Every structure is written in structure tokens, then in C-alpha cells.
Amino acid sequence: MRIPGTPARPPHRRARSARSPRPSRPTPLLALGALLASLVSATALAPTAQAAAPPTGWVTVAAGNSGKCVDAAAAGTADGTAVQQYACNASAAQQWQFQATGDGYVRVGNRNDATKVWDVSDVSTADSAPVQLWTYGGGANQQWLPVQEAAGTYHFVNRNSGKCLDVPSASTADGARMQQYTCNGSAAQSFGLDAAGGPQPPAGTPDFGPNVTVFDPSMPASSIQSRLNQVFAQQEKNQFGAERYALLFKPGTYSADANVGFYTQVAGLGLTPDDVTINGAVHAEADWFQGNATQNFWRSAENLSVNPTGGSDRWAVSQAAPYRRMHIRGDLQLDDGGWSSGGFIADSKIDGQVRSGSQQQWLSRNTQWGSWSGSNWNMVFVGDVNAPAGTFPNPPYTTVAQSPVTREKPFLYVDGAGAYKAFVPSVRTNTQGTTWSGGNQSGSSLGIDTFFIVKPGATATDINRALAEGKNLLFTPGVYHLDQTLNVNRADTVVLGLGLATLVPDHGITAMNVADVDGVNLAGLLIDAGTTNSETLMRIGQSGASARHGADPTSLHDVFFRIGGAGVGKATQSLVINSSDVIGDHMWLWRADHGSGVGWTSNTAANGLIVNGSAVTLYGLFVEHYQQHQVIWNGNGGRTYFFQNEMPYDPPDQGSWMNGPTRGYDAYKVAAGVTSHEAWGLGSYCYFSANPSVVADHAFEAPTAPGTRFHDMVTVSLGGTGTISHVINTKGGPSNSASNVADLVAGP
Template sequence: MQWSTRQVVAMAAMLGAFGATADAATLRAVANNNFVSATATGTSFLNATAPVASTWEDFDVIRNGNGTVSFRATISGNIVSADMGLGAPNTNRLISNRGAINAWEQFTLEAQANGTVAIRSATTGLYVSADLNRGGFLVADRPTVQAWEQFVLSDTSTPPTNPPTNPPTGTTPDFGPNVHVFNPSTPNLQGQINDIYNAQQPNHFGPRRDAILLTPGTYNNLRIPVGFYTQVLGLGSHPDQVHVNGDLRSNAFLDGDNATQNFWRGAENFSVTPSQGIGNNTMQWAVSQAIPFRRMHVRGNIKLNQNNGWSSGGWFSDVLVDGNVNSASQQQWISRNSQWGSWSGSNWNMVFVGVPNAPAGNFPTQGQRYTKIAQTPVIREKPYLFIDANGSYAVRLPALSTNSAGISWSNGATTPGTTLPISSFFIAKPSDSAATLNAQLAAGKHILFTPGTYVLTQTLQVNNPNTVILGLGFATLRSDNGQPLIKTADVDGLTISGLFLDAGRAESGVLMEVGPNGASASHAANPIALHDLFFRIGGAAAGRVGIALSINASNTIVDHTWLWRADHGDGVSWTDNPSANGLWVNGNDVTIYGLFVEHFQQHQVVWNGNGGRVYFYQSEIPYDPPSQSAWNSTTGRGWASYKVSNNVTSHEAWGLGIYSVFTNGGILLDRAIEVPTTSGVRFHDMISVCLGGNGGIVHVINNTGSQTGCNASFTPTVTTFP
């Protein structure tokens, strides 16, 4: 865990009467991601040169009664000193050769915005640096904190509240054959991981679904490649309780290092030291849409593409990266409530919401197209499955948070919220009928969907307030008889997360409806929350629907969604997978983070409610209009991607990118965004792009913004409207 100064002082005050207390820990320098070592004898100068932590890298962090801490090298039992009495060039170098704690052996810990700590000598007030120009030796001689003065302080002790590494036999529920529960001693663990990947990496539109669940502990030398429809989940109450020391990786699916079709994969709730990554302690996460990366701790760096290949769109939330995030070729990205050592890279549309150390620069400057919102106005983080202190499975339901920034689990804290016992959930299998699921919902059960495809002959009716529906491994719902997949009542506190909704061959009107038409209740005190919901029309087979998602209930929060009318795969043509709209919003005060909507035949988004807010929008308009005459709306050529209805008086959106890739010539879209011109409807940081050589977009918003140039030769931007 990581301690702030305030926590250290509070702990010291509590424990001071009983004498000093200590926690076992390691220190890792942000400068080079190496661990601080006290060497074999424990009496030499400390330096940050160890790529992995072993005996020489273990320290006891002693909490002194005055709010300071001291470090004791476990290899020797000696105390670390910032010795001012040493001659140059060794003055103030840290050395572990003292038998007692005096002034030079006391330090204060200061929490940094990116989750690291700075270490300050209590005697001089100067910060400890791991200056790489001095070979990484630790010296307390810096007046301010930069990268070389930041360290990751990780608790290696096991508090009694932690879940056991190996839960008692018999406590694992029956999750079915597509949930793989592993622990560090699982036989042939690497082989089993490889078998899942080898099946899923080519499975672009196949039926297989998998969830990999890692019980608490350290997984040394483990490589986890992640393919289609695969979710990797840690089962700790805190991400650092599951530690993969090896690699986590998403490889480009297409040739030429092209990751623009790397969809439907995710990782949540564990930590990764990419010691076996792509080099320089860096993991490769080459991804595009529908790739939830949540509650993760990357103990190093992360790169969001493969080599020099393309990648297109992605998501961070509640993520801590100790080092650098390199967005590389990413065309667009949203990060919410996340922290890192540094961020590099920008292309068209990069949005940061509730990120304490977002990169410098602002939209629309080339290379700095950053949209930054300091605080997340309202959010309830996604629920997560974990093993509690008694070795039992449970689901943590995070509390509602307002005006937040940074991660929810900093300094070793458990995310605020409530714990739901697994006994309160019906654990659904693909063989369960819609009637069975509805009976469980009516009886007041929550639903945990295990991986697989659920062919529903009835609409799931979610009517009880505070119901939690959580899918594992991209659990997929499909209806082939013209029935909507999910409808909810107009009730408080619903949480629906982690589902894949696939359109069937019979038109169902809508795939998911949140609140009935005419819903009017306020849910401001206990909003509805939707996380990681992914909609598909066509691709695996021909499908059709009028509207993918309709939100009628007010105060709904949407936290990452991709609504996709397929542009490739099976059953894909203007007539084989028809769908007019991706999203309709009729409710008031609906807030959406990470709205990806693509290829629908008319408006991608229609917004009718007041008080709406959208943070990041990515949309490709349809590739395949057969002609201009077949694709004209009442307002001109084509259908605006984002349509705010004329009756709306208040709406605001930040960071929007709309793209055209017309396969037929002579087709234009007059306006990427259409809104009523009124002071209460405000848009920030918009860009339109024409990919390919056909047609383009004439204006960005209403009649403002220039026409796109083909092949992305000119990408017009609008910073504010009106």
C-alpha cells in the first residue's frame, strides 16, 4: 500500500503510546522502475538498480511517534540514514548502517498526485532522489519533487483483513466451464492461459466467451495475452492484492500491427509489473473499442498500440500507471479518474475527466489535442467480484461519488461502498431460460451472468430498485423472436454492467430500454448506472433493430458503451443489418462518459432530454449509404451523427470526434453535429475527419467549421459552440 503524510501522522498518533510499529515494504524508483536495494551486507549506499524485488530490496517502514518514518533493511537489520556527515561526493547519500533511530534516520512521506510518494529528510527538508546521472544512488539533496524524486512504496506484509491467497476448499461457486479460477500454484497455469488465448485471438465473431479469475497472490513469470471476448479479473478487494509479475498484453489482430479491430477484451482489478513486456518495463495494450481497463495498477509503463501500427479508441477508469502512458497512434481515447507518472501522445481527440495530472497543452493544438475536465461530476464505479476476508466470494458495489478526481483505491484504501454476498446473486448460465431469469429478478435476486450466449425468448424485466446485474467474460444476450433484450422500471439505483447485447434476425424495436416511455421520476439521490455495455447489429450474422439503446429514465449514468452497427463480418450490408439509431435519450440529467456510436443509418445519437452531459464522443457515420439520394435527411445531405432536438434548452458535451469513411463516391454529410442555437446548449472541442478518398463532412457543428479534406488531409476543429 502507499501512505500519505496525513495517514502516517494519524497512524503514529494512534500507535505512539505502544512504541514504533513497522510494515514490510519495497521501494521502486519511478525514474527507471527499478527497486531500491540495500545490497547483500545491508551496509552500502542504497541504489535503485534491481529489476525485481528480492531479500536485498525488503525494508521495514517504521512509523515513529512524531509523524515521521524510518526504514530498516531486513537483510541486515540496520536503519537507513541520510548521512550529512559524509564527505563529498557522498554527502546526504542514503546508507543502511545505523543501529538506532536518530535525526538523520527520520523521513516524511508526501503523497503525489500520481499515487507515488516523495521521501523527505526530516533533518534538512530535502527530497531523496534516484538520479540516473549518478547511477541511481539515493541522495537526499533535492528541494523539489520531479520524476527522479518519486517512488512507489508497496506493502509486502499481509494484513489480517486481506483475503487468503488460496480460499478454503469448496468456497468457489459454480461459475460454469467458461470461468477459469486460477491461483499462483495452479498446475500448468501458463499453458492454460495460452490455450484460452490461442482459441480467442482469431475468434473475431465466434461464440466462445471466457473469464479468467485470479485469486489473491503474486504470479511470477506469468504472461497473459488477451484475445477476443476475454476478461481477466483480479479477485482482491484492492488491485495490489493480485500481482502479475510478467506481462499482460493485447496484440494487434490485423496484419501490419493494425489494432483497429481489437475489440471486446478487458482487464480489471489487479496489478501488473511488465518485467516480460516489450522492454523498458512496458506493457503493450494495443486496442480499439469495447476494451474496459478498470481498477488496474501498472507498475511500470504502458503503450497503447503495437510497434508503429494503428489503434483506434479506448478506455481507462480508476487506473494507476506508475510510469508513462504512451498513446502512440491512438486516434482517440478517454481516461476517467486515473493517474500516471506521465502521458505522451495525441492524435485527434483525447479526453481526461477527473485526472489530476493530465498532460500539458489544450485542444486544438496539433500534438496537444487534450480536453481536460478537472473533476468527474457524478459516478458510481463498476461493481467487482472479489474474495472477502473469510474466503467467500462477494460483489463490491461502489458508492456514489461526486466531484471526484483520481483513483478510488489510493493509499491502500478499499473503494467506498457496500458488499453484497454472493448468495444474493443468481449465478446465470447460458442454459437458463428468460423465464427462469425473470423469476429470479422478480424474487429480488441480483444476477451474475457467466460467460456464454443467452438466447432469450422473453424480455428481461428489471423492476426492483437497487438491482445489480453483472456480466463476466462478455456474457452475450440475443433475441431472435423480435423481443427487446432488457427493459427496466423507472426505479432508483439500478446497476447494469458488463453485458454484450447482440441484435437478432427479427426486428425488436429496441435492444435495451432504461425506464419506460414517459418515465418521470427523479433518481438524483440514487442514480441508475450502466457500465461497459456493448451493442452489436450484424457482424456475427445478419441482425436488425430500430434503436440499440433508449434511455427514458432521468439521472442515468452511462460509463463506457460502444453501440456498433457492424461494418464488416457476416450479415453486413445496407439491407442485411439495418438499424436507424444507436442511442435515444429522452430522460433528463443523463450523464455519459465514453460514448462510442458507429455506422447507424440515420442519426447515431438523438438527444431529447434536458440537462444532458457527454464526456467524449467517437463516431464513424455509416460507410455504406448506396447513394446521396438514399441518405438525405429533412435538414440536408446525410444525417448528423449527434442530434440535439430543437426542444432542448440545456445540454453540454466535451471532446467529440466524427469521422466519415464512405465506400461509395459522391456522398456528403452537411453537418456532423446538429443542435439548437441557444446559450444553454454548449459544445467544446470538436473535430471532423474524412478517412478515405470519397465525399466528406461539410461542417463540424451546424454551419460552423470547414469541410474535411479526403484522406485526413484537413481535419477541421471547433473549440467552442456557440
């Protein structure tokens, strides 16, 4: 993240462009009330006649006294899980389904496991008997009569006891456990019902689990907007929460405003972006942080065309917020009037102007626009059409005419017959512009039946079994704790995550090992370190791997790593690449500088990335806050297009951050034995907030050899808090309290 207000070369503040309309909160599902009313009379406490079938949609159930939602504690699905009230958060643990059991009674199942229902413990008839989840077995203590009240709310009467679902002592606290109690007409026994989870999935939709919503053009616009609003209301500020969502649009035209919050993917299901048109907006704002977008992480917009309201859309983000295969039929603003520190666009077309505003750095790859406006420290353009003219550092533009070798990210789509498939783009060389604007995309399609669809509750054993059977993996949104390493051994395996699917290696294991084989595609994953130190979070190829894969390289797209932030995390190395010819296409490796479990001795991590393979090419490499060398490059023939780094904020003193006699560690170190390496557009910043007297002797280090060339480098002392003495080796600099920004055109 950037520290707001500290850059010495302040970005120009701009008036905010016109915003898309603010989403409103979803309204109660009145139709559901009408359906439930058909089950029973408005006042009866026991049925007098056969009731109509109950509704089948998912709903939230909110207590009238507190406004909080009936919730399965800790998203549990085990028998005995407490049914409690908790602040409404749109999670599956708060979504319930009524299924008729006869005589007007219903069983109430949870979305995480619909076989688990509201159950009065021990078949009790006593006041204050707790309510739990239990596997449905037909017991009267598992059946409830929904009775509509005058206000359209409901109370629920247990068939076994005749007593009502009740919030104990009318509590308003999170975690208050639901009970049964003599019916008394109080607000603690009155519950409002709202639609949950959006529209029901269209016919033919695979089972993507509870956290994927698929929209169809035939659905009412109000239902689509309600679901978009519901997810955003939960995710707008949910920086370190466990909830994950993918909101997918089938081909067609929609009127919608998709405000994209944390851990949310909004994507089209067409073969090209123009197969899905959104009239409205698909945007990221920073209202939750007073216009400051420096913490707008972990979200994505992909494979959509947008006719933006007012002619301009906004994508105000920083790290780990990819914008891919997008077609904006207007302008695009990349900030929200405050500070911003992104970002990444690829394979996209913006018909109008891109305005970078306060963005401190940005990578655009294989993208086209009408014009580009704005710059700050480090703007890099690779394979773009209409890249702005300029010579680093005035303005700080680095332009590379063609991308030497790329493979775009795999994506889901629905074909003309309605079948779900994954498109895997081919490797391309020496390219400019998008893959799709010419109409012919090179690649192959895989049927959804070739994938093991990983849903919440799947174990590492389940996943490894599917891999051993030759399956690809489609991780649906969720947080997956792993008790064994995932082993990807088959060439051309696709591992695709939706909604920032998150893997957490427990007990100090490696989350994923990829064999030294051709063509593995890893995309859309967040690897979050566990509390026990892992030596490595992900390894590509075994140590000493020597095979070449130039014709069919392994590639990583939007693969992110996190050490701490959501809680204590520890890992010595985040990513080790031993294979050759690997392509990295947007990666953020982050030792957390804020959040939970953050401290010099808490979220410990030595190195972000170590490259041992030959001819590895990386686009959009973000590595921040590791405690030793952030990047170590040992292989020959490596290339990096755009690098962004922050040194650790928290060395307590110089003695704690020494590399032998050298003060501090490098942001990016090319090993002494390397004879060929090239990098374009590199930035490293320091903000030694724990002790501003700390010094880094240099940001970049590389051997002085004819084949080792760095182009367009910048170092910054943010607010003059700390010193980087030299840019590369002993050249350039300093960046310190007297001279915050140091530029260097070439080195070493």
C-alpha cells in the same frame, strides 16, 4: 473500426516496445497418461483385472490422423447429439471427463452436461455404428476401455461390442462423425489427451459454469500458464465466435503472461488491484492483424496490479476493450506499431508513462500516471491526475479537472474468509483520481447468495423468475438467446456479466427493460441483435418516466450493442434512456461495418442511442455506422465526456441518405426544444466507401441557446472518402478530399 492507412493527420509510427514472452501452446498432459495406464495394460483389448480409479480432470481428445478434437456437435447436450471431430477450439463441447464404471471401463461425459456420455447408437455391435451423446444409464454401449499405446496415446474399446472408437475412413474433415469399428491399430483409432479447462477450481468456488477459470496462488505456475495459453490460442483471432471466457485470479502473487484475446476477461478477485500481483504481463497485442489494432475489440483487463516484464506492458486496442482498476508498476503502451482506434481507461494507476502512439482517440477517466505521451485527433482526460497540458487542437487534448458524478463498475472479490462477494461502489461527485489508492472505498458488498448465477443453458424464463424473487444476476460467459424480455423491476438490482456475456433477443423482442427505479447497475454485457428486427434492444425506464434519481442513479458500465457482424442482425434503436440521472460509463453501440450479415439492407439500424431523460451523464460514448441520427438527445441537463463516431460506410447514393432536404444524418443531435446540454471532446468521421460522392451537411446539430455548449470537436474524412460539410450546424469544416481534418473549439 478505422480504415488502416487513411488518416490525413497520420499518427507517428513508433518502434514497438519490448514484448512480453510469447505464450507457447499447452503440452500433452503426461500425468494423465500415467493415470490411465494404471487402468489397463498397454496392449490389452479387454480388462483382465480390477483397474484403478480414472482421473477426474477435464481433457481434450484429439484424433491421431487429423489432429482434430472429439466434439459434441453444435455444443449440443440433447440425447442423440452427434459426437464428431472438429478443429480444436478449447470450448466446453470439446472437453471430456472419464469416470470409472468398474473393471477398468469408464463413461466419458461432456463438460456442457456431464450426464451425457459417449454412446454407441442402438446398442449396435456392427462396424460403422455411429457414436452419439446420450444420458448415462449404465449400458455396456456407454462404457469404454482406455488402452494406452506405446506413444502415450490411447484407443478406446466399447464394452458392448469390443470395437474401437474410430474416425470414419480416416477423414480429416470437420464434422466427420465418430463411429465404432473393428480395432485395427490405425491413426484413425488413436487419440491424444491434453489437459482442458485449466486447473480444477479451488475449494469453495461457486459453480460459475464451464467458461470461468479461477486461479489460486497455490496452483503450479505451469498449469495457470497452460490455461491462459489455451484460451488465447482459441480467442486471438476469434472476432465473431460464440466462445466467451473469464480468467479470474484470487488474491496473491503470480508469475504469468496473460495475452488477452477476443471475448476474454482477465480480472483479479481482490478488493483492491494491489491484492493480486502479476509478475509478467497482462496485455493485448495485434499480431493477428499485422500490428493493426483497429479491430481489437471485446476484451477487458480489470482489478490487477502488474509488474511488467521489461518495465512496460501493452494494451493495443480499439472499441469495447475496457482497462479498469489496473495498477501498472511501469509504463503502458496503447498501440502495437500499427493503427489503433481506442479506447478507455478508468480508475487505474500507471506508475510510469502512458504512450498513446497511434491511438486516434482515447478517454481516460479518474486515472493517474507518471506522464502521458502522444496525441492524434481527440484525447480526453476527465478527473485524471497528471493530465497532460495543452489546448485543443494543438495538441488535441481536452482536460476536465474533475468528474462531476460517477459510479464505478461493480466487481467480484473474495474476502478474507474466502467468501465470494460483489462490491458495488457508491456514487461519487466532483472527483479526481482512483477510488482505491487511498485505501477507503465507499460502497457495499453483496453475498454471492444474493445472485442467480446464469450459466449456459439458462432460459429467459429462469432469469425472469430469479429477478421476480429479488435476485441479482451474474451472467457467466456465454451467448444467451432470449425468447422473452428480461424485466429488471427492483431498485438497486445488480446485473453483472463476466467474459462479455452476450444476450441475443430472438423474434424481435427487446432484450432488457429496466424500470424507472433507483440504482440499477448494469455491467459487462454485449447485446447482439437477432435476425428479426427489434424495435429497441434495451430500454431504461418506461416512456414518459419522470421520477428523479440523483441520489442513487442507474448506471451502465461496459455495456455494448452490436447490429450484425456475427450474422444478420436488425434493430431500429439500440438503447433508449427514458429515466433521469442515468450514468453511462463506457458504451459502444455498433452497426457492423465488417463481418457476416453486413449491408445497407441487411443489418439495418436507424439510431444507436436516444436519451429522453433529464440530467443523463455519459463518459466514453462510442456510436458508429447507424443509418439515421446516431444519437438523439431530447432530455435537458445532459452531459457527454468524450464522443467517438463513424458515419455509415455504405449509403449507396445520396438519395438513400437524406433527412428531408438535409444531406445525411447527424452523428449527435440535440433536439430543438432542449435548453441545457454540454459536451466535451467529440469526433465524427466519414468514410463513404460505397459512394465517395455522398455528403453529410453536418456532424453535430444543436439549438443555439445559452445553456447548450459543445467543447473541442473534430471531423475527419478518412482518406478523403466522402465529405462532412460542417462540424456543428453551419460552423466549421469541411472535411473532404482537400482538407481531411476540421477542428472546432466551441459551438454551436
